[in-house]
Amino acid sequence: MTTFAVVRSASRDHWRDSAVLSRQSFPATGSFDLKASAFGLLMVHNDDIVSPGEGFDMHFHKDVEIVSWIVDGSIRHRDSGSDSPTVLVNGMAQHISAGSGVRHSEVNDNGYTSRQNARIVQSWLPADRAGTPPSHKAYDFTDTLAGSGAFIQVAGPDSPLPLGTSGASMWVAHLDDGGVATLLGGAYIHLYVIAGTFSAHGHDLNEGDVLRVTDSDELTVQGTGEVLAWVMERAIK
Incomplete structure (x- = not known):
């Protein structure tokens, strides 16, 4: 759930x-x-x-x-x-x-x-x-982020910055004029608003706010500004 x-x-x-x-x-x-x-x-x-x-x-x-x-x-x-x-x-x-x-x-x-x-x-x-x-x-x-209107993988598998931690990836999105971007889900998602205002699954978020999500297939975000997200497949044992 x-x-x-x-x-x-x-x-x-x-x-x-x-x-x-x-x-x-x-x-x-x-x-x-x-x-x-x-x-x-x-x-x-x-x-x-x-x-x-x-x-x-x-x-x-x-x-x-x-x-x-x-x-x-x-x-x-x-x-x-x-x-x-x-x-x-x-x-x-x-x-x-x-x-x-x-x-x-x-x-x-x-x-x-x-x-x-x-x-x-x-x-x-x-x-x-x-x-x-x-x-x-x-x-x-x-250059990768400019005008992309989507989440870009910054660190993790298949990114320019691979990690020594498996099952984790970091994503960043710049959205203009109420744009929409979808993030592939995971067992844990930590979504952080760097600047601007956003909504995600009925939750309104402003600069400095965090949305913590568990067991999600995907996360759809709408707004204007910059968001940073960690998607993780597991927790620390």
Whole structure:
């Protein structure tokens, strides 16, 4: 039986310091059991606003799959596996397979005087296998999304960013003027409104709202703006 649950933007966990406002689908800042709080395979889903020149300094991850979607501004990524940074801009996604261990940093590439925030939606999933070699890849989806009016697979099987987590895929859609797009279903769907207003199966959604769906054959979305969805075939064991 298909079930629907709406999590409003105001109900998301909020964490703030002088440089970052993190709006979280699941509590992720501090000492939390990420797997226990997960929905399907999704352990972390943070929508972060990063002040100019600020961000996250070098820190360590292991045996986790990290996918980042750049909404606004630009993010400068550095990691222990590369000698040069990668600059990510709106319309780009990045996948880090932390594997046996990687150190990385993510900072707003616009300087302190620019007054330009960066916005990034970041998701974490558990890796199928522990201790694999770390890897990093970024891809620009701007041309693919332009005028598509449909969901585009950003990460997962048959995408430019394959994951080390089976049974999971991330999709993004840009819809204009009340457009309609259909997402293939799964055991768990986490639909997030990045910008705009949408409706899905009788539920009205605004920026920052989440629709969590279980056991759905497909999900039809109508509206104007940008939505991001995770479709997952299983939950964390």
